[in-house]
Amino acid sequence: MGRIDRIAEPWGTRTPYGSGETWPVRVDTHLAEGVDAESVDCWVQTASILHSNGDAMDIAVKDNRMVGVRGRASDRVNHGRLGPKDLYGWQANSSPDRLTRPLIREGGKLVETDWETAMDRVVARSKALLAEQGPSALGFYTTGQLFAEEYYTLGTIAHGGIGTNHVDGNTRLCTATAAEALKESFGCDGQPGSYTDVDHADVIALYGHNVAETQTVLWTRMLDRLAGPNPPKIICVDPRLTEVARAATVHLAPRPGTNVALMNAILHHIIANGWVDQDYIQAHTVGFQDLEKEAAKYPPALAAEITGVPAGKIEEAAQILGHAERLLSTVLQGFYQSNQGTAAAVQVNNINIIRGMLGKPGCGILQMNGQPTAENTRECGADGDLAAFRNWSNDAHIKDLARVWNVDPMSIPHYSPPTHLMQMMRYAEDGSIRMLWVSGTNPAVSLPELRRIRSILAQDRLFLVVQDIFLTETAQLADVVLPAATWGEKTGTFTNADRTVHLSEKAVDPPGEARPDLDIFIDYAHRMGLKDKDGEPLVKWDSPESAFEAWKECTRGRPCDYTGITYGKLRGGSGIQWPCNEENPDGTERIYADGKFWAHPEYCETYGRDLITGAPVDPTEYKALNPEGRAIIKAAEYVPPHELPSQEFPLQLITGRTLFHFHTRTKTARAPELQAAAPDVWVEVSAHDAGTYGFAEGDLAEVATPRGSVQAKVRIGGIRDGVVFLPFHYGYWDTPGRHEPDGAGRAANELTITEWDAASKQPIFKTAAARISKVRSGDGPAPAPTNTASAPAGDFPAEARTRGIPSALADEEIPGQGTHGPADGNGGSGTDEREAQL
């Protein structure tokens, strides 16, 4: 057993392996001070809730308290490994400032009350609004962090009971484009690839996907391939010098907002050289001619001018992609949250499609997401889709869903696509949504253009209900606050980015009167008297397991078929990938094998949208284009970002995540090891731009856009010239302003633009024109991590490099290799040295 500082070494020790081999096990454990594994009362099964990778773990419980976590060696996703957020994040559960009682607004102030009073108030307002205006007055905004059972219940209540079209999740901010890109290319959501494709791939291409920080364990898997025999080539598209970029064979750093031009040029070079699988294209796809025509307009030399990436590099990347035998492509926010998100992500799909690289080991696409349970928000109908990937514009699907819920089809709103979040905010702004119920998310920090968002949420005429575990910035604006239980305090299932379903069991009781989200939703349904068409309660389940059984029935025969999964089957072993049913009792590792898709007009989830205008494709048009349900190759022209640099705002601002935090830090800031690793906001600039503006490392700068300004210390790093980066985690709950700036702004979203992709409706966080100026000289380095994409570019004091506080030491156990250190030559730096650093 080795001890290692997992803040200084976020990916831990290497366990190299070769192509086609099984990824070795490494079990990571972190226990509270003074607790050892033998003294733990019990280990309770779950998976990680602070990112989307779905790392399976057990929670250590002692005296009805969480005392640590340990990775599950038998699980297909992580083979025992855990990331830093998993190792330390659990401590937030027992934070003393958890919400323990409901709150209601009295005389302008939030005061404690009991559940009866709080729920009465919510129900009374709901009923009054339904009587006065109807369902269009009510909106529900949920998250990517509840469980499948809870989303399904919420979706059933909102779509089937209240009858409102206004249901979405904060998955709109993180995964809407992943879903839309899959729908556009394959007619249906559903991740084509599997994490095991990493074990086989000879080329891994990561598009705007800083996997080293967003899914650390998936990156660990890639690092272990890179450290082994016959390592894969890595292609990285990212304007920052991320850890992925450092490891890449080719790193392309385009100007923000130009991804479609870049992708079209790559496709141009691949097609022009004939590196395509004509048989596959002929047999399994439609639309290739359109792509040929469009890509022909983007020779690498032209794209070089648009993107700022040298033509030679574009050709080099295309050559590697064009010669790959097993190509794994992954995509994340660098594409999704940028200009033309869906169009760019679809072009990634196109590369795998025209090369016939789908559904085979190593040949996959991972359109990733950022949140642990985002996939369930998508499946369960809580994110602007209908349950189990049913098609809102297919009457037969509506009829079928009405059968499952035993309601009249007309009571399920399907006259237009479900309302997306940014439109819901607009309706709240124009006063037509008058009650908004926010569960498990923090729009007052996470949405673009915060001044506008705060002014919408703070309106007297909007009745705001917030269901959360802490008094977030959003909760402070609420009329009613409902204290919720979280991970480890309730039971349910959730599904990661490669379709792996995990069971997460209750380990300890929630604090005070906090209740599981499932119980809160069911209580609301009963108090509202929501009934099916026979007068029976609409929500017929009363526990996580009965909710899961109901959800399974809803998925029967649909792509995300859960009917072969039970809680019993999920207990003990590994997570299971859907579809899991009678035909696939052990789940399905890769979908779309043999060129079979879920795109048939009668079966598909959507008929798609125009990638530029967002206009829905008419059903008849889709049937004519794709009668047999093949993969759809969709081309798109490059359209420049709407907000381009100007004299006044000469730079481009992008925002993003750091390895050590999640979202608005509600949990990670309450884990001392994580908070110490990235304690405050910073701004990254290139060495060249630092010279232009006269910045030294650690100087205080003001970053401004037409919408506001933020002050942050300068990190001089490896970012593209002309681009500045702000992490989006830092809001106001731990500042004097509490929910808004008190003086200078700190939240990156003070600056971002209100704009979204027309097809996926995902906001554009990564293309805003900005300026930067010096406020004053600094007295030390910026509070940015040094072992991530924010690593300093030049000389840097060794003592200021990122390392853990003493409690950050975690255990690593590699079977057959009791301890490990510098001598074992596995490519990791030694534990001895690391311990010495502490």
Place this chain on the structure above:
Amino acid sequence: MKLGLVLEQLHRDEDDLAQHLLRVSERHKVDHEIYHLARDLAKWSQQHVREIAAIAGRYGRELDPEPKGENTLLEKIREKGSELVGRDAEAGLLLLRDLREAYIKACGVSADWELVAQAAQGIKHMDLLEVAQRCHAQNLRQMKWANGKLKESATQILVS
């Protein structure tokens, strides 16, 4: 040959559609998707105006290659106005009116392009046919956008 007349009409209609889309954009700045998309789609029509003018000479028509510009001062006033009425539900009705108008104008342009394409096939003028096919395809996307937005926006505005 009456083709020149049709091209002149089309030139006017495309210009008119571009102007209308710009007005829609200005008037609904607080509806951000409409603001941005209407401007982008206006550019398509402005490009069509240039292409029609470039080819119309061969059919005896001298047409202005420059689409009518925007009145920037007026635009700013409209945008400000949009921000001021942005919290008024009545602005929704104006939005439906404007989208309906955009849809109808785009339909008219579509019919014009069909006439041009028919004529071009009749006289076997392949370059004119190519222009017609390319521009008409974009015009149909403008039409579907306006129609889609109209459907998507109608319910909330009309029942709230």
